[in-house]
Amino acid sequence: MIRRRPADRPSADDLLTELGRLTASALEQAELQRARVELAEALQRELLPAALPQQPGLRAAARYAPARHGLSVGGDWYDGFRLPDGSVAFSLGDVQGHDVEAAAIMGQVRVGLRAVASTAADPGEVLSRANDLLISMDSRRFATCSFLRYDPATGDLSHARAGHVPPVWADADGRWGQCADDDGGPPLGVLPGQTYPVSHHPLTGTGVVALVTDGVVEGPQFPIEAGLDRVAAVLRERVADEPDVLAAELLEVADLTGHTDDAAVLVLRHDD
Template sequence: MSRARPTDHGDELLARLDSLTAQARVQAELQRTRVELAIALQRGMLPRDLPDAPGFHLAVAYAPACYGLNVGGDWYDAFVLSDGRIGLSVGDVQGHNIEAAAFMGQIRVGLRALASVTGEPGDLLARTNDLILSLGGDLFATCTFIRLDPTTGVLESARAGHLPLIWATADGRSGIARDEGGPPLGVQAGTRYPVTRYRLTTGGVFILLTDGVVEGPTLSLEDGLDQVVRLAGVAAVAGMDAGELAAAVIKGAERVGHEDDAAVLVVGHDGLPVQP
């Protein structure tokens, strides 16, 4: 009876290992390409420029997740409405893949398109919710939309399952807005979103963010929000620039060990221009 030589078994094992290694390389390269495409989609869909308004400063900071081979669908946006007021939004799509990134782009474009019909935040979110449901997908998103009137400093805000905004005033007060919100976009038909009004005073700031900034394996959501509240209070007293504050908030996201995208949008108020 013939017996296979040990070297035959060794050669067969090496051949199998080579085959498995080649397959793993192909899969890793395919996934890396998907991640790069998703990141390109994200960056291509986010606004390159922010509106200018006398007495106000807008600033953003963004860090894509790229945890492992995942990528999320967080976004921010700021644009001028037809009546001269400014629309601001931040949001977070459920999921961590290229579909989430593409869905993010659909929502952002949908918000902008519908804002030409109505800039009222509650109505705008309701219409966007109905639009998403009409598309028939299985993804949903949280979102906050704010309409800022640069002539008065009044902000009107509506939330769809998203984190509340954070505020601070020049005299050192700061906190988390306790407004009423509605369910995420794309979950329930016929939803109405209540609107809350705020006034941004001279030296004050408002911060909109996504949960990747304040929640992660090393920090709870409550502690993360408190961390940003304290930072906002210090920044307002010190007169920190909106861009510096946004950078400081996103820097803090590194300490939470976040596995999600992190987006920050800061609105700062230097004071309304003097009317002649």
């Protein structure tokens, strides 16, 4: 007796054909995702500065890591530039959202901060004007931000923040690290006419200042306070490292928090 294969049961050839189709589709999707990630990373690189200003007594370094899922486009940024009065300014922040629009607005905010800072040296005034500028753009997106200005003539580092996590400091011997108790204002682009308190920190001796976005210090099961404590611990342990090495080490804190957001780190090292 010859057994006949049921009509609804696929043959080995059918299974191989279907497997080949699925494999080709998977490879196509993988290639598409890889192309998207490469495009996103290229876009992000174009929107971030190629180099940060270096000043006698103050060296800067930064690192950025794209998001781990999706299109890998985010709104995190860092920046540094010289001002007309001879001081240097640094900013670090995060635009709401994880898409191409967030990255585009990030570029606009970064350029806007540069433009405003050229005529307003006070960090609080810079953030206040940038806030009104973002509201006038009617982007329906907000941004958190820290803005710092370093005056080499006085050694003063002035700082203001808009809804952003505070900076973390450590001294030369690494015996302590702490989050600055600076008062901050609301995020940029939410309420018009806001003021942003300014704190002043004389940079004496040797030490480091670190700014991070929430993608570094906050995760699904990891509170932001714990992340900032971890950043402080890294500064205590590795305060003698060069700024670029320390920035890379701080970026690894994001692996501990389990955060899938994009992340940015800015490190300033001051020496007498």
